[in-house]
Amino acid sequence: MAEKRNIFLVGPMGAGKSTIGRQIARQLHLEFYDSDSEIERRTGAEISWVFELEGEEGFRAREEKVIEELTENMGIVLATGGGSVMSKESRNRLSARGVVVYLKTPIEKQLARTQRDKRRPLIAEAEDPRKVLEELAQERDPLYEEIADITVQTDEQSAKFVVNDIIEQLESINGLG
Incomplete structure (x- = not known):
């Protein structure tokens, strides 16, 4: 790869951003980061605990700072948290500093992918997780679409297929790969 560009994955929880991101990074010989994992590493606590202690607002402030710092790197793949697009500053940074890939997932x-995951604070305690996900989608989908350079459906595809699809699209728009 002649030029090391950043690739930023956005989309809802359960879209496969971390799984897909790791595989893209491996194939393109880039460094992989996950904004949620980075927050956990820096705080020494799980996301759910940060939410409990600081609320969503405190978590989002941490997330915005992590995205600001990580997007200053070159040659990375970053899997963002589902709500990272709620920050206009984060959306602007993602758009300006790399190729944004929206993993669209029904x-x-x-x-199906999140039902047993107790580490997702927005749905872990929800009486009706479907309703929460629908509300989040209504609020966030337009923001994902606003900043996406590439949109890929992840519903019935294998991770390998999605990764190859993304890499092909990256090559066609940027000469990556």
């Missing part, structure tokens, strides 16, 4: 798939 609610059914999100539910």
Whole structure:
């Protein structure tokens, strides 16, 4: 790869951003980061605990700072948290500093992929996780679409297929790969 560009994955929880991101990074010989994992590393605590202690607002402030710092690097793949697009500053940084890939995933798939995951504070305690995911989608989907350079459906595809699809699209728009 002649030029090391950043690749930023956005999308809802359960879209496969971390799984897909790791594989893209491996194939393109880039460094992989996950903003949620980075927050956990820096705080020494799980995301759910940060949410409990600081609320969503405190978590989002940490997330915005992590995204600001990580997007200053070159040659990385970054899997962002589902709500990272709620910050205009983060959206601007992601758009300006790399190629944004939106992993679009239907609610059914999100539910299937997240139903046993107690580390997702927005749905872990929800009486109706489907309703929460639908509300989040209504609020966030337009923001994902606003900054996406590439949009990929992840619902019925294998991770390998999605990774190859993304890499092909990256090559066609930027000469990556």
